[in-house]
Structure formats: structure tokens, C-alpha cells
Amino acid sequence: MLPKFPMKSILKAIRPYNVCTTQTLYNPSSPSALIDDFTRFCYQRDLPRAIKTMGSLQKHGIRADSITYSELIKYCISRGAIKEGKLVHNHVYSNGYEPKVFLNNILLNMYVKFELLDEALVLFDQMPDRNVVSWTTMISGYSNGKLYVEALGFLVLMFRDGVVPNGFTFSSVLRACDSLGTLRQIHCSIVKNGLDSDVFVRSSMIDIYSKWGEIQSGFCVFDEMVTGDLVVWNSIIAGFAQNGNGDEALENFKDMKRAGFSGNHASLTSVMRACTGLALLELGRQVHVYVVKSPRDLILDNALLDMYCKCGNLEDAKSAFELMPEKDVISWSTMISGLAQNGCSLEALELFHSMKASGLTPNYITMVGVLFACSHAGLADDGWFYFRSMKQFFGVDPGREHCGCMADLLGRAGKLDEAIKFIHEMECEPDVVMWRTLLGACRVHKNMDLAIYVAKQILKLEPEDEGTYILLSNAYATTQRWEDAEEVRKTMKGKGVKKEPGSSWIELNKQVHAFVLGDKSHPQILNIVKELNNLIRRLMEVGYVPDTSFVLHDLEGEQMEDSLRYHSEKLAVMFGLMSLPNGKPVRIMKNLRICGDCHTFVKLVSKIEDRHIVIRDPVRYHHFKDGVCSCGDYW
DNA sequence: GTAGGGTTAG
Numbered sequence: 001m002l003p004k005f006p007m008k009s010i011l012k013a014i015r016p017y018n019v020c021t022t023q024t025l026y027n028p029s030s031p032s033a034l035i036d037d038f039t040r041f042c043y044q045r046d047l048p049r050a051i052k053t054m055g056s057l058q059k060h061g062i063r064a065d066s067i068t069y070s071e072l073i074k075y076c077i078s079r080g081a082i083k084e085g086k087l088v089h090n091h092v093y094s095n096g097y098e099p100k101v102f103l104n105n106i107l108l109n110m111y112v113k114f115e116l117l118d119e120a121l122v123l124f125d126q127m128p129d130r131n132v133v134s135w136t137t138m139i140s141g142y143s144n145g146k147l148y149v150e151a152l153g154f155l156v157l158m159f160r161d162g163v164v165p166n167g168f169t170f171s172s173v174l175r176a177c178d179s180l181g182t183l184r185q186i187h188c189s190i191v192k193n194g195l196d197s198d199v200f201v202r203s204s205m206i207d208i209y210s211k212w213g214e215i216q217s218g219f220c221v222f223d224e225m226v227t228g229d230l231v232v233w234n235s236i237i238a239g240f241a242q243n244g245n246g247d248e249a250l251e252n253f254k255d256m257k258r259a260g261f262s263g264n265h266a267s268l269t270s271v272m273r274a275c276t277g278l279a280l281l282e283l284g285r286q287v288h289v290y291v292v293k294s295p296r297d298l299i300l301d302n303a304l305l306d307m308y309c310k311c312g313n314l315e316d317a318k319s320a321f322e323l324m325p326e327k328d329v330i331s332w333s334t335m336i337s338g339l340a341q342n343g344c345s346l347e348a349l350e351l352f353h354s355m356k357a358s359g360l361t362p363n364y365i366t367m368v369g370v371l372f373a374c375s376h377a378g379l380a381d382d383g384w385f386y387f388r389s390m391k392q393f394f395g396v397d398p399g400r401e402h403c404g405c406m407a408d409l410l411g412r413a414g415k416l417d418e419a420i421k422f423i424h425e426m427e428c429e430p431d432v433v434m435w436r437t438l439l440g441a442c443r444v445h446k447n448m449d450l451a452i453y454v455a456k457q458i459l460k461l462e463p464e465d466e467g468t469y470i471l472l473s474n475a476y477a478t479t480q481r482w483e484d485a486e487e488v489r490k491t492m493k494g495k496g497v498k499k500e501p502g503s504s505w506i507e508l509n510k511q512v513h514a515f516v517l518g519d520k521s522h523p524q525i526l527n528i529v530k531e532l533n534n535l536i537r538r539l540m541e542v543g544y545v546p547d548t549s550f551v552l553h554d555l556e557g558e559q560m561e562d563s564l565r566y567h568s569e570k571l572a573v574m575f576g577l578m579s580l581p582n583g584k585p586v587r588i589m590k591n592l593r594i595c596g597d598c599h600t601f602v603k604l605v606s607k608i609e610d611r612h613i614v615i616r617d618p619v620r621y622h623h624f625k626d627g628v629c630s631c632g633d634y635w
Numbered sequence: 636g637t638a639g640g641g642t643t644a645g
Binding site for chain 2: 070074101102103104105106108109112131132133134135136137138139140166167168169170171172173174198199200201202203204205206207229230231232233234235236237238239241242264265266267268269270272273297298299300301302303304305306309328329330331332333334335336337338341363364365366367368369371372375400401402403404405407408431433434436437619
């Protein structure tokens with residue numbers, strides 16, 4: 001029980017929940033005991049009783065003041081108490097009373113936070129006055145609910161109503177941009193309204209430009225900044241990291257530190273993602289050492305786990321996973337996919353069972369990892385079982401990625417016709433990734449006719465893809481369709497398709513050493529080439545024959561071999577062998593898919609040099625050990 | 636009373 005104070009003192013002590021306006025207090029008909037109770041319950045944060053008493057007060061025609069109502073509603077929001085919130089709403093409107101816009105806005109916000117947009121809209125429509133807060137609340141609600149058209153519609157109506165938007169409005173509406181064009185229009189509007197220097201608006205703009213893949217525009221917004229804060233820095237760092245521009249992400253992180261901001265978990269998560277993208281295991285490890293001293297953060301832990309997986313370091317990934325104090329569906333999915341991608345499919349499936357046993361429900365992405373593992377382990381029956389039952393068991397509708405795994409499953413098994421049939425019959429449209437998977441299957445199972453068909457499908461979707469042109473031209477050549485092969489080469493020339501220079505890199509003593517075919521800028525290049533030639537000679541003695549089928553067939557014999565001899569991954573592997581102590585794995589990352597010749601080459605090297613060599617190409621991991629690759633020569 | 640940044644996908 002509260003001590004009996006004079007009313008004035010109580011009013012002071014419990015201000016936010018004060019029901020006792022002078023008017024109600026001195027109303028001779030008001031049951032003061034009820035008011036006392038209500039006040040006390042509010043004070044004690046006893047929501048159920050406060051609401052119950054409020055009902056009794058309502059019967060006596062007694063209302064609380066706006067401040068009390070607003071605090072009660074805010075409390076309902078924080079507790080997720082939908083039912084109670086609606087009771088307060090009902091009480092606010094009792095006895096024909098019409099609240100001011102301030103209180104209506106809070107009610108509106110309540111429905112928005114509870115994701116009850118229809119009810120928010122009813123209230124919004126009946127509000128006699130709407131100010132910028134009312135409009136922004138609606139925009140924010142529809143944006144969060146991913147109803148972007150509606151959110152933008154509210155902005156238009158708001159303009160029509162003559163209400164001037166503020167920074168809150170723009171940072172809410174930016175997420176609703178449904179195209180780059182809309183984004184640019186909104187950007188103009190922001191500048192017109194003089195809100196482009198607002199840090200909230202700025203960070204939203206950077207974020208949205210980056211989500212639309214326009215990180216350079218995002219950087220312009222960032223670069224105009226005179227004074228910014230940590231979130232703006234984090235937005236640009238994340239933008240670069242998410243757009244596969246790890247170098248710039250790391251550079252901006254350094255600049256941020258120079259500007260006097262010490263990064264937080266969000267900054268470090270992006271740094272970790274940049275390390276993941278660039279396969280910078282050592283730098284990632286440094287960040288790991290740095291963060292284990294700070295309080296744990298689930299998102300950062302997940303990013304760390306992914307970094308170890310994508311750098312091909314499963315030992316550290318597994319121990320990081322074991323040591324995580326808390327694991328969510330993303331942690332499990334990351335580890336499952338990580339195992340499967342690095343060639344440990346059976347372990348991935350075991351982990352999937354542990355995940356279910358731990359009581360977590362797999363999501364869309366988990367199932368992609370699971371089906372990926374099934375297809376790579378050749379477990380056709382399990383694959384089909386999960387594919388057909390995941391909707392029923394986990395509520396996951398099969399999507400394009402799942403279908404891609406199933407096409408891969410069939411392709412790997414050599415059931416190429418079934419794979420094509422599956423692709424044609426599935427509900428979603430096949431994408432480039434799916435066709436590429438099938439192209440890999442055609443290559444392995446030497447089905448040239450189908451390869452030609454598939455390559456054409458890829459070129460329809462990606463007319464600039466050099467690798468596919470080469471493959472198509474070579475497929476024609478192997479089937480003696482010389483004219484077609486010539487035609488493909490002409491098309492390539494006509495379109496000006498240029499080869500993205502293949503490059504491979506390796507991290508050594510906190511430095512990245514990058515190699516490109518024909519590039520002699522590495523200080524040790526002469527030595528590396530000399531050693532590489534020696535190595536190739538030794539390999540040829542044990543039976544290595546350069547495989548020229550991955551080079552365009554318009555070069556003559558020796559030239560073809562030469563263009564293979566110095567492929568960037570061969571240079572990088574050689575450099576790794578020369579620079580790293582015996583027994584240490586050589587980890588290479590490259591920007592293009594590994595070619596068949598380099599694959600054979602590295603397999604043999606792993607045997608005669610007795611080394612674990614890991615090469616990560618843009619889609620696959622290759623762990624070479626004892627002359628065998630984890631991909632089983634299928635990629 | 637209304638806004639901003641970080642993690643998993645073939």
C-alpha cells in the first residue's frame with residue numbers, strides 16, 4: 001500500500017500515470033476510492049488491474065487526462081498488450097469524447113506497432129485533424145509492413161493535403177521506394193525540403209541506394225557530409241560490404257577510426273562481412289580476437305561463423321559455433337550451409353537433425369542448405385523427401401533456390417533429361433544460377449547437345465557472359481559444328497564481350513598478394529614463374545597433361561598451353577607453397593570459376609607436395625588433399 | 636507522439 005499522502009504529493013510522485021485532474025478530483029460524484037486504486041495501479045505498473053479499474057471509472061463517466069492515457073498506451077505498446085491497448089482506446093473515446101491529434105497519434109502508433117494496419121487506417125480516417133506525425137506514422141507502418149505502394153501513396157496524399165514532411169517522414173518513406181527512379185525523386189524532394197543534412201535521412205538514403213545496388217550514389221550522399229555520426233559511417237561501410245566491395249568497406253572503416261569514431265558491433269559486423277567477401281582469414285581472426293573481449297553479440301557471432309566457413313576454415317567455424325552462448329536459426333543455417341559448401345554434406349545433415357532437436361524451426365534459407373547438402377551427397381531420396389515435405393513440416397514454400405538444388409540433384413545423377421523436365425515444369429522461372437548448375441552437369445556427363453541448349457538459355461539472360469560463350473563455342477567445336485563455333489566467336493566480337501581478368505589472391509602476413517595472368521608487378525614474379533615451370537615439369541613427369549578445353553579454340557597448341565600455364569591461381573598456389581611453412585594450408589581466393597586444367601593441376605600438387613590447398617571461387621569451395629578435391633571433380 | 640546502420644542462400 002502507498003502511504004497516505006495529500007493528493008497534491010501523489011500527483012507529483014506519479015506524474016505520468018496521473019488520473020487526478022483537478023476536475024475529476026473535486027467532482028462530487030466521482031468515487032474517489034476507484035480513482036485512488038487506478039492511480040496506484042498505474043504507479044505500480046499493474047496493467048491488468050489498471051485497465052480493470054479504468055473500466056469501472058468509465059461506468060461512472062470518469063475520464064483520465066491525456067497524459068495518463070498516452071502513458072498507458074505506451075506501456076501497452078512496450079508490453080505488446082493488444083487487448084489492453086484496445087480497451088484504453090475504447091476508454092479514450094467514451095462518452096462521446098474526441099481526443100486531440102496528439103492522443104490520436106499515439107493510438108495510431110499503437111496499431112502500427114501491433115501491425116494492425118486496417119485498424120490504424122480506420123482511426124486515421126476518422127481523425128478530424130492530421131498532422132505530420134499522423135501521416136508519418138501511417139507511412140512508417142506501411143513501409144514496415146512491406147506495403148510499399150500504399151506507403152508511397154500516403155506521401156502523395158500528404159503533399160496534396162498541404163502537410164510539410166519532416167526528417168522522420170523521409171527516413172520512413174525511403175524504405176518504400178519501389179524503383180531507383182522513385183528513390184531519385186524522393187532524394188530530390190529531400191533536398192528541396194532542406195533535409196539532406198539530417199543524419200537520419202542521410203543514413204537511410206545511403207542504405208537504400210546500397211540496397212538498390214547503387215553504392216556509388218550512396219557514397220556521394222555520404223561524401224557531402226560535413227558532420228555525421230556513427231550510424232552514417234556504419235551505413236556506408238555496410239553498403240560497401242554488402243555490395244561485394246570489401247576493400248572500400250575496410251578503407252572506410254579506417255577513415256571512420258581516423259575521424260574519431262570507435263566502431264561498435266554493427267561496424268565490426270560489416271568489417272567481418274568484408275573479410276568474408278575477400279576471404280581475409282587472418283584479418284577476420286584479428287577482429288575475432290578483438291571482439292571476444294567485449295560482450296557477446298549474436299549478429300556479430302553469426303558473421304564471424306560465416307567468415308570462418310567462407311574462408312574454408314571448418315575447424316575454427318565449428319569451434320566458434322560450439323562456443324556461441326546463444327544460437328538462432330541464422331547460426332544453424334550458416335553452419336549447415338558452411339559444412340555442405342565445404343564438402344561435408346553428411347555432417348551438415350547431422351547438424352540439421354540436431355537443430356530440429358534443439359526446437360528451432362528451419363526457415364527458407366536453412367532448407368536451401370539442407371537440399372544443397374542432399375544434392376552434393378547424392379542423397380536423392382532424402383532430397384526429394386525434404387523438398388516435398390518442407391511446406392508441411394516447416395511451413396516453407398519451395399522457391400527458386402530449392403528448385404535449383406533439385407535440378408542439381410538430378411543433374412549430378414546424370415538424369416539430365418529429368419532435370420530439364422523439372423525446370424520446365426516448376427512454378428518459378430529458371431534463373432542464370434540454375435542453368436549454370438545444369439551446364440556443370442552437362443560438362444561432367446559430356447552431354448554436348450544439352451550443353452548447347454543450356455548455354456543459349458544463359459546467354460539469353462546474360463548476354464555478356466564471356467565464360468559461357470567460350471563454353472558454347474568449344475561445345476560446337478567438339479561436336480564438329482565449326483560454322484556454329486565461328487558464329488559464336490563473331491557474336492562475341494560484335495558485342496564487344498570482354499573477359500574479366502581472372503585474378504587470385506592470397507593473404508600473407510597481413511598483406512594481400514594478388515596475381516593476374518600476364519601481370520608482372522609482383523616483386524617476386526620472376527622467381528615464382530621459375531618455380532612454377534619447375535613444378536609443372538615435375539608434374540608432367542608423373543602424367544600431368546594440360547587440358548586445353550577451357551580455352552577458346554582459336555589458339556594453336558603451344559599458345560593454348562601457355563595461356564593456361566600462368567593462370568592466376570597457379571601463380572598464387574606457387575607463391576603460397578614458396579612462402580608458407582610446410583604443413584600450413586594454402587588458401588587462395590579467386591574472382592572467376594576455377595578452370596578444369598587448374599583443378600587437375602592443384603589436385604596433383606596437393607599430392608606431390610603433401611599440402612592442404614583451399615581454393616574458393618565465386619560459388620564453390622575446393623579442398624585439395626592427397627590428390628583429391630572435396631568437390632569430387634564436379635563443379 | 637512519427638525516423639537511421641550489422642548476420643544465413645544455389
